[in-house]
Amino acid sequence: MPYYGGAVFYSPIICSDKMYKPEELAIYIHWPFCKSKCPYCDFYKEVNRNINQNDIIEEYLSALHRYYDLLPNRHVKSIFFGGGTPSLIEAKNIEKIIDFITKYWKISQNIEISLEANPNTRYDTMFKDFKNAGINRLSLGVQALNDDDLHFLGRSHNVKTARLCLQEIVQVFNNHSADLIYALPQQSLKSWSQQLEEICSFSLKHLSLYQLTIEENTVFARRGIKPLDEEKSVEIYNYTRNYLSKKNYKHYEVSNFAVSGYESKHNLTYWQGGEYIGIGKSAHGRICINNQHFAVTYPFNNEKLTSQQRAEELIIMGLRLTEGINKADFQNICGINFYNFINLEKLNQLKELGMLIESPTHVFVSYKGFLLIDAIIAELCS
Ligand SMILES: C[S@@+](CC[C@H](N)C(=O)[O-])C[C@H]1O[C@@H](n2cnc3c(N)ncnc32)[C@H](O)[C@@H]1O
Ligand code: SF4
Structure with missing residues (x-):
């Protein structure tokens, strides 16, 4: 195990296929x-009534066309159908979008094409239909593996359907996530550990585990619902990280765990500071044209970002990865030297406290620092 400056090296490095490459583009398709x-969700969404799916798909295709005109030389590394509930999109419409993107843009080898499915939209051939439409990674919104917790979360599926979907996705796809x-308030470690054990029994390649906020x-x-008290949340979080590492899942981002090589390419783009565009209401993107950074919001509003604004985003997103921030990539992306941007005094203090670790190429948060990540980011950018 490498040893840097008195701190144990805890940073599973992401494999080269998943590293930041400047010519690559990720495309997010939002189905709201x-x-x-x-009742817990604050994402932008509408209830699926009286919508004309074909019209919306046509609108998405023309937005993609405009983005192609702007960014014709990019290689598309990932397409992510997120939501909302994109498993409500008919398979033929998913196929239309994938065909459009792959016809116009150059496509990276091993492109990742993900879709988030909600068990409440399941029908017998749903996953096969999505696979035939071009999806090669399926992410399932399981949320809980017992009916009491699903009921508390106001989910409209039950655990029986969740299990059925889990069995189906491992049969149909080679790359899957839940x-x-x-x-949850009142959740015991025992109740959570049973769910963790069960989800691991499906041998998914990837898990996204979110603390209820x-x-x-x-x-x-x-309703005045209060979160679980902090001490118990920390206990559950630490238990989860230890348990999953024994099951060969690498903790690679605050809430994400993957079998090595199966980290989400799409989400890595956000965390590593790559370029992405978002199609659909409330979707957004980050692009760079002639060294000028833009925040883009759908349908086509571009706001210029200064190098400092971009640099701050790179710190906020990059420290979420256990691998941390690649100092050379940081400079290549925002044009500012890492040490000229961060608060050096705070960096040294955080290193002495064992919260941050520095290797020749990266700066990353230590195992114990992960529990204080927001405070660490604020100090570094102060
Ligand atoms: C935007 S949702 C899309 C997934 C899909 N709509 C579904 O619910 O099955 C992405 C994920 O964020 C998580 N999430 C949403 N709101 C949350 C909250 N308040 N606290 C913790 N996790 C949350 C859920 O696990 C959810 O699957
Ligand atoms: S299904 Fe997903 S996006 Fe829709 S309300 Fe529930 S958590 Fe939010």
């Missing part, structure tokens, strides 16, 4: 419609 609204939410303006906030 859901069958019903979950989302679960932990640290009570967001303002949600039904949960209005």
Whole structure:
């Protein structure tokens, strides 16, 4: 195990296929419609009533066309159908979008094409239909593996359907993921550990595990639901990281775990500071043209970002990765030397406290620092 400056090296390095490459582009397709609204969710969404799917798909294709005109030389590394509930999109429409993108743009070898599916949209051939449409990675919104927790979360599927979907996705796809939410109020370590054990029994390649957050303006906030107390949340988080590392899942981002080589290429783009565009209401992107950075929001609004703004984003996103920030990439992307941007005094203090670790190429948060990541980011950027 390499040893740097007195701190144990804890940074599973992401394999070369997943490293930042400047010519690559990730495309996010947002489907903002859901069958019903979950009481904890503050993502932009609408209930799926009276919509004309074909019209929306045509609108998305013409937006993609405009982006192609702007960024014709990029290689598309990933397409992500997210939501909302993109498993409500008909398979033929998914295929239309994938065909359009792959016809116009150059495509990276091993392109990742993901779709987030909600078990409440399942029908017998749903996953096969998505695979035939071109999806090669399926992410399932399981959220919980017992009916009491699903009921508390206001989900409209039950555990039986979740298990059926899990069995189906491992049969149909080679690359799969599940989302679960932990640290529900009153949740015991025992209840969570049973769910963790069960989800591992499906041998998925990737897990996204989110601590329940009570967001303002949600039904949960209005009902006055309080999160699990911090000590217990920390206990569950530490248990989860240890348990999953024994099961060969690498903890590579605050909430994400993967079998080596199966980290989400799409989400790595956000965390590594790569370029992405977003199609659909409330979607957004980051692009760079002639060394000028832009924040783009759908349908086509571009706002210039200064190098300092971009640099701050790179710190906020990059430290979420256990691998941390690649100092050379940082400079290549925003044009500012890493040490000229961060607060050097704070960097040294955080290193002495064992919260941050520095290797010749990277700066990353230590195992214990991960619990204080927001405070660490604020100090570094102060
Ligand atoms: C935008 S949702 C899309 C997934 C899909 N709509 C579904 O719910 O099945 C992405 C993930 O964020 C997580 N999530 C959403 N709101 C959350 C909250 N308040 N606290 C923790 N996790 C949350 C859920 O695990 C969810 O699967
Ligand atoms: S959690 Fe998913 S299904 Fe539920 S309202 Fe939010 S986006 Fe829709």
